[in-house]
Amino acid sequence: MPGDLSAQFLAPGVYCTNAVAKTGTLTLTGPSNGVWVFLVDGALTGTNFSVVMAGGAQPANVFWAPSAGTTMTTSVIQGIILAGDAVAGSITFTGGTLVGRALANVAVTLTTTSVIGQ
Numbered sequence: 001m002p003g004d005l006s007a008q009f010l011a012p013g014v015y016c017t018n019a020v021a022k023t024g025t026l027t028l029t030g031p032s033n034g035v036w037v038f039l040v041d042g043a044l045t046g047t048n049f050s051v052v053m054a055g056g057a058q059p060a061n062v063f064w065a066p067s068a069g070t071t072m073t074t075s076v077i078q079g080i081i082l083a084g085d086a087v088a089g090s091i092t093f094t095g096g097t098l099v100g101r102a103l104a105n106v107a108v109t110l111t112t113t114s115v116i117g118q
Contacts, residue, residue: 006049012036012061019068022046028062028078029054036079037039040066043088049075059100072096078116081100 005017007051012034021043026049033058038044040090044066053059062079064070068088070081074095080101083089089105093113100118102108 001009009054009092010036012057012069014039019043019045019066019116022049022075024048025050027052027054030086032056032058034058034061036062038062038064040064040111042066043068044070044081044083044102046075046077047073049077049078051078053078058118069104070102074099 004020005022005026009027009029012030016039019040023046030053044064044113057065059078064079064081067086068084069090070083071092076097078099080089080100083091083104085105089106091102091108094111096115097114097116099116
């Protein structure tokens with residue numbers, strides 16, 4: 001799947017995407033027991049990127065697994081981020097909202113970011 005996830009409506013499943021910066025709105029639509037796994041080849045980055053849940057979808061069932069770090073700016077991310085390797089496994093949020101969890105091998109840095117745990 002290409003790196004641009006904007007204007008996509010995705011059902012539960014496993015998605016492989018590249019490290020192109022994410023923008024726009026991604027809608028995850030499915031039942032409350034649906035599971036989404038995003039395997040990102042490289043860093044998960046985004047500016048003004050929003051993840052919207054529809055049809056009963058739950059943030060606790062969304063997993064983001066970049067092979068490197070994560071950097072989000074003024075974005076609304078839903079799900080659990082499992083960041084990268086021992087060198088590039090940092091998560092940085094500046095502005096925006098994280099609805100879920102951020103788990104990193106190196107560090108998690110949140111600046112003016114709201115966190116709603118799941």
